[in-house]
Amino acid sequence: MSIKFKSTRGDKNYVSASMAIVNGIAPDGGLYVPEDIPKIDFKLEEITQYSYKELAYEVLKLILDDFTQDELKDCINSAYDSKFDTELIAPLKKAGNDYFLELFHGKTIAFKDMALSILPHLLKTAAKKNNVNEQIVILTATSGDTGKAALEGFADVEDTKIIVFFPQEGVSDVQKAQMVTQKGKNTFVAGIKGNFDDAQSAVKKIFTDKAFADKLKEKGYVFSSANSINIGRLAPQIVYYFYAYAQMVKSQAIKMGDELNFTVPTGNFGNILAGFYAKNMGLPIGNLICASNDNKVLYDFFKTGIYDINREFIVTVSPSMDILISSNLERLLYHLSQSSEKTNELMKKLSAEGKYSFKAQSCFKGEYASIKETFDAIKSKFEECGYVMDTHTAVAYCGLKKYLAEAGNKDKNKNVIVSTASPYKFAKEVLKAIDEKYNDIDPFAALNTLSEVSSTAIPEPVKDIDKREIIHKSVINRDDIKDYISDILK
Secondary structure (H helix, E strand, C coil): CCCCEEECCCCCCCECHHHHHHHCCCCCCCCEEECCCCCCCCCHHHHHHCCHHHHHHHHHHHHCCCCCHHHHHHHHHHHCCCCCCCCCCCCEEEECCEEEEECCCCCCCECCHHHHCCHHHHHHHHHHHCCCCCEEEEEEECCCHHHHHHHHHHCCCCCEEEEEEEECCCCCHHHHHHHHCCCCCCEEEEEEECCHHHHHHHHHHHHCCHHHHHHHHHCCEEEEECCCCCHHHHHHHHHHHHHHHHHHHHCCCCCCCCCEEEEEECCCCHHHHHHHHHHHHCCCEEEEEEEECCCCHHHHHHHHCEEECCCCCCCCCCHHHCCCCCCCHHHHHHHHHCCHHHHHHHHHHHHHHCEEECCCCCCEEEEECCHHHHHHHHHHHHHHHCCCCCHHHHHHHHHHHHHHHHHCCCCCCEEEEEECECHHHHHHHHHHHHCHHHCCCCCCHHHHHHHHHHCCCCCHHHCCHHHCCCCCCEEEEHHHHHHHHHHHHC
């Protein structure tokens, strides 16, 4: 029986996986969730024998079950190819006594490549399956990494346009350069005067503006999303949790069937939610440690049960996590409460009051790291074994150490740190952490210096990035996003 997807907020129109991908977000503003999270239909022991592509098929066929075998395999084969710099796609690296799942070996050297390499293929196939004849317009707000990965994935894809909004002063210099130098006739990028939450809220509002959508549909356009609000972004991320587990078994770090913890640097809550889905599909995950930076709204939520965005927004050295409104938390609320009415009530409270209260038992543990702790973590790990972490992975590393100190002997599970970006995306900050003599280094000169200091090669995607032509120069107010979109599509 085919899995149907429903809105977290109660819209009664159930849709197929492919239609959920095309829509991006439900008509009532909710996020699509599977009516039931499917269980794996293969023996867990088999995962150690699968390549990443083979495992992707075995997992995705369960949740994207209205795609045919040929359609799904074609999407997977088109995504996970030579654009990654390792055949493993998501290698597990042991550094000292710690295990890092490296998700930054794709074209934009961040974990978003794991899903955004396949989303354009899923979306194009889904549109064809559902006889969507309009041109698809991808609207995306980014805190730094999603934007470039989405641009890279959708650039010059037929019958699509992609429009990306990012906080002008809220991303690293390398992240910004990656986006504003993006080529492609169908790509549009604008900096927003404000933070990521401003951009994300404005984009989500446009998705629920029916009059605007109807007007554009008359012109032959429909909206979809490349953010993790789109189930087609979230589902592929489930795969690497299974793959990490398989690698831990193959390395004899754990035995098949042992529980494994994952620590995930978290902003919008999509990456770690994929781990929750993997656990519910049958992967032996113990705890999911949600690591936040100084914008510790999720840390506070998991400690107290109160989600409160009425606080100062802090610009940190881990900008992709500088988020107060974690969109995918809405999906978790639905799964824990099993009630779209309750979820809708909480989302209305968040909109009206900026906070809500919700307590439920779950596998999530909250931790956080300050900027100083993040820098200290980078420095100590580098001095220990020469391994270089980016500023987001360092938050997770620090969060894990805090969790282990608190848990003591109560949690004997092995742990994997989910490494979400190459240190070269944040080379200036990484060098500052390693040695204060680099405090004033130019962010692009830092790429060469980091290469020398760490004895690693600069990844091709950012080599000489400061010498590339700046193509996208728009900087707009948050309130002008709708007009900006209209001008592009007029």
